[in-house]
Amino acid sequence: MITIRPSGERGQASQSWLNSRFTFSFANYHDPAHMGFRTLRVINDDRIAPGKGFGPHAHRDMEIVTYVLEGSLAHKDSMGQQHVIGPNTIQAMSAGTGIVHSEYNASANQPVHLLQIWIEPAMEDVEPSYQEFSFAPTEKRGRLRLLAGPHPAADAGSSAVIHQDAAVYVTELGVGETLSYSYQPERFGWVQVARGNMLLNGHKLGEGDGAAISKEPELLLAGGGPDGVEVLLFDLA
Amino acid sequence: MQDVNVVVVFYSRTGSTERLALAAAVGAVQGRANIRLRRLPDPEGAAVDPEHGERMNREYVAPREADAAWAEAIVVGMPAGAETLSAQFEQYFDSLAALRDQGKFEGKIGASFSDGVGTSPLYAAMCRAGLITVPVLTDPDAVAAARLQGRRVANMIRALRPANAK
Numbered sequence: 001m002i003t004i005r006p007s008g009e010r011g012q013a014s015q016s017w018l019n020s021r022f023t024f025s026f027a028n029y030h031d032p033a034h035m036g037f038r039t040l041r042v043i044n045d046d047r048i049a050p051g052k053g054f055g056p057h058a059h060r061d062m063e064i065v066t067y068v069l070e071g072s073l074a075h076k077d078s079m080g081q082q083h084v085i086g087p088n089t090i091q092a093m094s095a096g097t098g099i100v101h102s103e104y105n106a107s108a109n110q111p112v113h114l115l116q117i118w119i120e121p122a123m124e125d126v127e128p129s130y131q132e133f134s135f136a137p138t139e140k141r142g143r144l145r146l147l148a149g150p151h152p153a154a155d156a157g158s159s160a161v162i163h164q165d166a167a168v169y170v171t172e173l174g175v176g177e178t179l180s181y182s183y184q185p186e187r188f189g190w191v192q193v194a195r196g197n198m199l200l201n202g203h204k205l206g207e208g209d210g211a212a213i214s215k216e217p218e219l220l221l222a223g224g225g226p227d228g229v230e231v232l233l234f235d236l237a
Numbered sequence: 238m239q240d241v242n243v244v245v246v247f248y249s250r251t252g253s254t255e256r257l258a259l260a261a262a263v264g265a266v267q268g269r270a271n272i273r274l275r276r277l278p279d280p281e282g283a284a285v286d287p288e289h290g291e292r293m294n295r296e297y298v299a300p301r302e303a304d305a306a307w308a309e310a311i312v313v314g315m316p317a318g319a320e321t322l323s324a325q326f327e328q329y330f331d332s333l334a335a336l337r338d339q340g341k342f343e344g345k346i347g348a349s350f351s352d353g354v355g356t357s358p359l360y361a362a363m364c365r366a367g368l369i370t371v372p373v374l375t376d377p378d379a380v381a382a383a384r385l386q387g388r389r390v391a392n393m394i395r396a397l398r399p400a401n402a403k
Contacts, residue, residue, distance in 0.1 A: 055274070058263070
């Protein structure tokens with residue numbers, strides 16, 4: 001079964017410096033019908049004005065994956081990590097026993113557009129950690145590029161390891177280009193369109209649309225017009 | 238475990254006290270506290286540190302009365318070595334007088350952290366404000382001590398709650 005979560009029905013928050021769309025309940029947007037899907041708790045679609053951002057705040061017991069679509073993001077945290085990340089980079093934080101971090105648009109004149117994903121960890125009180133990996137854009141072109149998963153990748157150090165039986169992939173498909181994905185029995189999924197248009201098993205999805213996948217062993221993703229699609233795919237327990 | 242609320246109020250010019258404030262906040266989060274981090278503004282006319290000053294001005298907001306009302310513990314920190322309370326902290330504690338006079342500080346906890354000497358003016362001010370103070374921890378590893386202090390404060394709130402509820 002494919003249940004579509006249309007972009008326009010997402011929660012939202014707008015401030016002078018921030019434009020956010022919440023696929024699931026977050027901050028002041030609370031909808032009991034949209035509290036997450038399986039262990040996927042948050043997909044926030046944030047656009048942050050130049051030089052602005054989220055001041056230091058805390059997290060505990062959450063796997064936080066950030067994927068920048070456009071622009072650059074400056075990260076600073078209580079573990080002493082300080083980085084600027086851009087597109088084609090995976091940033092993953094395990095909050096575990098507790099972290100404090102800030103995220104700012106690193107540019108003085110360009111907005112930054114990003115997806116922030118929260119996955120509930122399988123265990124509490126893990127040692128906090130920060131992971132960051134970059135990849136070539138060709139690695140997501142026409143195929144699935146693993147961003148984060150429960151096991152170290154075969155080519156160690158190319159994707160983030162998270163404390164949950166969940167995998168996050170990204171792919172970019174041109175118009176009419178297709179890709180299939182098979183779920184093991186008893187697995188669930190989520191598809192989130194980062195930009196562009198696509199067909200998912202015949203359903204039309206546009207930018208910001210999501211889809212919950214249950215008891216659907218085979219997915220067929222096809223890039224739509226005019227510019228294809230960039231899409232995240234989740235494989236969840 | 239019940240959530241508890243902690244506000245960390247600090248002044249840092251070059252980022253070293255900020256580091257300890259972050260550690261205290263992390264310790265409180267380890268103790269399952271909700272935290273707010275607040276930085277006192279640079280004194281008027283003071284030179285703003287080129288590397289950290291502007292960044293901190295951007296990242297932190299100044300404490301407001303509502304933060305102190307929300308918090309069950311106020312954790313304060315200022316650069317080490319000061320013999321007297323800075324004008325900013327004088328002003329900060331003055332701004333809390335109304336809450337204290339309304340009895341809102343009854344059962345509230347105060348604590349500090351430091352990478353050296355100089356917390357006694359802060360403790361004197363916390364006593365005047367009527368906060369229940371948790372002694373400062375000294376340790377060669379100031380970051381670890383600040384983190385532990387944050388955790389202790391969260392635990393203290395929880396320990397005092399039944400008494401405060403009466």
